[in-house]
Amino acid sequence: MSDGSRLHQKKWPWIALFFVMAAAFLALGYVYYLGQIRAASTHEYEKLHAIAELKTKQIQEWRRERMAVLQLLAQSPYFAAAVQEFALRPDAKDLESRLRQRLMTVTHDRRYQDALLVGLDGEILVSAEGGVSGARPFHGTDGEGRTEQSPYPRW
Helix, strand or coil: CCHHHHHHHHHHHHHHHHHHHHHHHHHHHHHHHHHHHHHHHHHHHHHHHHHHHHHHHHHHHHHHHHHHHHHHHHHCHHHHHHHHHHHHCCCCHHHHHHHHHHHHHHHHHHCCCCCEEECCCCCEEEECCCCCCCCCCEEEECCCCCEEECCCCCC
């Protein structure tokens, strides 16, 4: 055998070893990449989950505070008596004016946009802002059974 053919025979194991090592490094790099992607995705999911839980608690607390204010208002014997009297005499403008004034006080003190006194049928009886008496904040359902809502939230 000539020296050229021996050298040629000795190159092939090294070339094969190079390709095997390159393939191994590529495979390990890909596995590492997938692990990093999975870890980053899990980390971001956990962050979003924590934010969602925090926002849920904040909304619950905000609603609890709003309901507490409404409970205080509803438990006031003078306000309850005025509402009962207004239910008996809905055309009493002086009583409507006093109720509107009380609702305006609540909106001012609590920085609400509006406060509504709503009847059991959903009809707005008195609004702190005025001008919506007789409107209905909830109109029932649409043709597909979904509730149609106005901009007035229902607590």
